[in-house]
Structure formats: structure tokens, C-alpha cells
Amino acid sequence: MGAHKSVLVTGAGGFIGHHLVTYLKKKGYRVRGVDIKYPEFSATDADEFFLLDLRVPGNCLEATAVSIEVYALAGRHGRHGVTSPLIMPRSFTHSADRS
Numbered sequence: 001m002g003a004h005k006s007v008l009v010t011g012a013g014g015f016i017g018h019h020l021v022t023y024l025k026k027k028g029y030r031v032r033g034v035d036i037k038y039p040e041f042s043a044t045d046a047d048e049f050f051l052l053d054l055r056v057p058g059n060c061l062e063a064t065a066v067s068i069e070v071y072a073l074a075g076r077h078g079r080h081g082v083t084s085p086l087i088m089p090r091s092f093t094h095s096a097d098r099s
Helices: 015-026 057-063
Strands: 006-010 030-035 048-051 069-072 075-077 083-085
Touching (some): 015 030, 015 069
Parallel strands (some): 006 030, 030 048
Antiparallel strands (some): 075 083
16 A cells, blocks of 8 residues: 655654654655654665754755655654654644644
8 A cells, every 4th residue: 555655754863753764665655754863773764864954944845845645753852851843834734723
């Protein structure tokens, strides 16, 4: 199912994102990974991997250019290892969230 479907995984350099990339590849997806760092545990299985800071709106446009689905796992690490989600530009929010 998913053969040749193009997906984007943000936070693909992190532990969960890295494993999600591998899972999606095994399911036949074409995967673009994006993070501000490469995976620390092993090489990525993504078809392409971009080092991008998604707090920059232009980088968001570049990252999503060819994706049909987006798995948004990117976060900003705060004090004590707490992760908070990135603020995405309004144009990237789900249509049900728009007023």
C-alpha cells in the first residue's frame, strides 16, 4: 500500500523520527527526512535527508515541496529534556484549525 507515495518526516534525526523513516521505507514509501541534525544512532534510510531549520518559513516550503503526507515530529528541546512542538506558519496548519 503506499508504494511510491512521497512523505516528509520532520524530526527525522531524532530517535522516534529515525525509526519512523525506517518503518515507512519498509512499507514502500518514498521518504524525505528533515531535521537540524543527522541521526545519531545510525545512517538514515530516507531517500533524501535535508538539514533544515523549520523555524524559517522558506525552509518549510522547501521541505514540503514534493510531499503528499507530513509526519511532524520536529520539536524544540527546552530545559530538562522537555520537547515542545515547533510553531509552524499558519499556512501549514490543518484546514480545520483555520478561522
